[in-house]
Structure formats: structure tokens, C-alpha cells
Amino acid sequence: MLDKLNTSSNQDISCSFQAHMENPLLWPIMEVLKHKPSGWKVHTLAAHLNDLGLVPVLDAVAEKELFKKNFLIMNALYQLQETLHPDSWLQVQAMDIELMNGRYHESSHCIDHQDPLRDYYINWVNYEADEGEVKRLLNEFWTRYRKFVGGDELDMDRNRALSLFELPLDATHHEIRKRWRQLALRWHPDRDEGNTAKFQTLCEAWHVLRSS
Numbered sequence: 001m002l003d004k005l006n007t008s009s010n011q012d013i014s015c016s017f018q019a020h021m022e023n024p025l026l027w028p029i030m031e032v033l034k035h036k037p038s039g040w041k042v043h044t045l046a047a048h049l050n051d052l053g054l055v056p057v058l059d060a061v062a063e064k065e066l067f068k069k070n071f072l073i074m075n076a077l078y079q080l081q082e083t084l085h086p087d088s089w090l091q092v093q094a095m096d097i098e099l100m101n102g103r104y105h106e107s108s109h110c111i112d113h114q115d116p117l118r119d120y121y122i123n124w125v126n127y128e129a130d131e132g133e134v135k136r137l138l139n140e141f142w143t144r145y146r147k148f149v150g151g152d153e154l155d156m157d158r159n160r161a162l163s164l165f166e167l168p169l170d171a172t173h174h175e176i177r178k179r180w181r182q183l184a185l186r187w188h189p190d191r192d193e194g195n196t197a198k199f200q201t202l203c204e205a206w207h208v209l210r211s212s
Contacts (some may be wrong), residue, residue, distance in 0.1 A: 022180075023075050023079050023138065025049065026079050027184065027188070028054050028145060029049070029076050030190065032045065034190040037098060038099070040097040041094065042094045045097060046073055054141070070094075077121075078121055085109075092118075145203075146203055146204075161204075161206075162209070164202065165205060176209050180206045184203075184206075187199045
């Protein structure tokens with residue numbers, strides 16, 4: 001009985017830990033895949049993101065550094081897969097990453113929520129760091145990405161951010177994140193009808209809301 005309670009408690013902690021942890025590598029990976037949809041492996045994608053200056057050194061120990069980069073990229077890929085589905089399908093395999101647009105059958109590509117590999121990489125607890133360290137890491141990544149896309153709305157506050165998101169003042173974290181992903185997908189510069197300035201402003205709004 002005690003073991004069951006401990007297991008339930010650990011699962012609750014895990015769910016709380018990862019509930020609002022959006023991986024900021026999601027958006028630069030989407031940009032990369034938009035320009036080159038196939039032919040990627042985790043290590044080649046990691047190298048490309050390094051070249052863009054978006055991935056800092058994560059650990060002084062080489063083996064841990066490799067694991068952490070692999071974890072962050074796989075986590076971002078699975079988050080991006082869920083964000084794009086069902087309009088597009090992102091094949092997430094360590095040695096074969098491919099973005100399929102308009103040439104796949106929705107019925108034959110669905111997110112497997114029972115996939116143990118997906119379950120492992122979606123769970124931030126497996127990054128081997130406490131919640132505070134993961135938040136610090138993602139804040140650093142987000143700061144790098146904001147500099148990468150440009151824009152700096154100094155007068156952005158929570159009320160204005162919620163107004164831009166067309167959400168009420170009492171919007172939940174879940175509602176805010178869901179709306180952010182909808183808007184980001186719509187206005188991302190690499191989308192056919194995207195808008196760079198709009199996307200930059202939305203990034204600033206999300207930056208305010210994600211940490212409030």
C-alpha cells in the first residue's frame with residue numbers, strides 16, 4: 001500500500017514538474033525542418049543548432065553533455081510533433097527525423113501516448129536535474145532564442161500580453177500555453193503567411209506570461 005502511495009506521489013510530482021515546461025528549442029527546430037524537412041539525425045541536428053548559437057554547454061562531463069543535448073532535442077521533437085499534429089506529421093526517430101507536410105495520411109500517423117520512448121523524453125524528471133535547474137536552463141535557452149529572432153518590447157506587461165493573446169486576466173497556464181502555440185504556428189516567419197514582427201511581439205508576450 002505504501003509503495004502504491006509513493007508511486008502515486010512521484011507521478012504527481014512528475015506531472016507538476018513538466019506541466020508548463022515548454023522547450024524553447026521547439027521553434028528553432030521547426031525553422032530548421034521547414035528549410036530542410038528530412039535527412040536529419042539527432043546528432044546532426046544538435047550540431048546545426050550549435051552552429052546557430054542556440055545550445056550552450058550543458059555539462060563539463062562529456063558523457064553527461066551528450067546525454068543532456070540528446071534529451072533536450074528529443075523532448076523538443078516530441079513537443080513539436082504534438083504541436084503540429086494533425087496538420088503535419090513529424091517523424092521522431094533518433095536516426096531519421098522528417099517533417100511531412102501535406103503528403104501523409106492522418107489516419108496512419110497518430111501520436112502514441114503509450115510509447116515508452118516518448119514517455120521517457122517528455123518527462124523532465126529524466127533530465128537528471130531538479131525543477132529549479134531545469135527552469136534556469138530553459139530560461140537561458142529562451143533568452144538565446146529571443147536574441148536570435150530579434151525584437152525587444154520593453155513596455156510589455158502581463159495585461160498587454162494577455163490582450164495580445166486575446167485571453168482573460170484569469171487565464172490558466174494551460175490556456176496560455178495552448179494559445180501561445182496556436183499563435184506561434186500561425187505567425188511564425190517560416191510559415192507561408194507568417195509575419196516576423198508579429199512573431200517577435202508574441203515571443204515577448206509569451207516571455208512575460210511564461211514566467212508570471
